[in-house]
Amino acid sequence: MLINVATLIQEPVGHARRYHADGERVAVPDDGYVQEITGPIRLIRSERGVLVSASLDLEGVDLVCARCLEPFREPLHIEFDEEYVTRRDPLTGERWDADQDEFLIDSRWHLDLSEAVRQYEQSTLPIQPLCRPDCAGLCPTCGHNxxxxxxxxxxxxxxxxxxxxxxxxxxxxxxxxxxxxxx
Ligand SMILES: [Zn+2]
Ligand SMILES: [Zn+2]
Known part of the structure; x- marks a missing residue:
């Protein structure tokens, strides 16, 4: 999901925009990652770019039950605040350096939420996912579900x-x- 911040980036620090993603698709093709996101996204102009605050429902993540080992799919909620930085001054065009691991606003003033969503999904995955709260698991003797x-x-x-x-x-x-x- 690309968000155009060409106008916001021209505005003073502290100016804000609100968006609402409604089942919009994000993708990180190199990872084969695809997800659909729904929820409010707030953008605030910061010193170095735009601060993104998102509270998103992800359509579904593929998990494997820790008790019965069956794959299942479940929605997930993530929240994050991340600064997307520019590599040049929006007014003067003067270029500056950004760290390798920073989220960047591209040269056409778009920011892409896909990689942030992927990373926060990874860090929010349940450690012991259960296909249902009362999953009976496998028989410890014969392995029957x-x-x-x-x-x-x-x-x-x-x-x-x-x-x-x-x-x-x-x-x-x-x-x-x-x-x-x-x-
Ligand atoms: Zn299970
Ligand atoms: Zn058994």
Missing amino acids: LNEGTCGCDASASTEPWSPLAGLAERLRMEESHGPSEA
């Missing part, structure tokens, strides 16, 4: 969280102790 019904395993076994590993360790021990005698 318990959201799809019970599997017939002994329910008491599932109270021991490491039982699949314990079972594997036990099998390895058996193989080790039996291996040499069979060889």
